[in-house]
Amino acid sequence: MVKKGYWIVCHLSGADGAVMAEYAKLARPVIEAAGGRLIIRGNPAKVHEAGVNEPAIVVEFESIEKAIAVYEHPAYQSALKVLDAKLKRDFRILEGV
Numbered sequence: 001m002v003k004k005g006y007w008i009v010c011h012l013s014g015a016d017g018a019v020m021a022e023y024a025k026l027a028r029p030v031i032e033a034a035g036g037r038l039i040i041r042g043n044p045a046k047v048h049e050a051g052v053n054e055p056a057i058v059v060e061f062e063s064i065e066k067a068i069a070v071y072e073h074p075a076y077q078s079a080l081k082v083l084d085a086k087l088k089r090d091f092r093i094l095e096g097v
Contacts, residue, residue, distance in 0.1 A: 004060055004096035005067030007036075011054035015087035026079035034070045036061050064095040 031038075040058035047053045061067040070076055071093060083089070 005064035007059040012088040
């Protein structure tokens with residue numbers, strides 16, 4: 001059985017709405033073309049321990065390999081350039097159980 005792959009992304013600092021809209025416009029097609037599915041997006045209901053009260057997202061992919069490949073894809077890397085120095089994130093790719 002192939003285990004799913006997940007992007008877990010927590011913003012560590014806020015970003016301008018226009019910056020996020022431009023990033024989404026470039027990133028969403030790459031993610032969706034690879035079968036990525038947004039399953040969580042929003043602000044935390046409650047923050048504990050070292051948590052930061054900033055938005056977080058979870059994107060699900062059919063495999064860990066797909067999750068890694070999409071992140072490394074040149075089109076996604078171009079989308080990331082929109083965020084350069086404008087948003088700090090904690091970005092992790094995890095394998096499902």
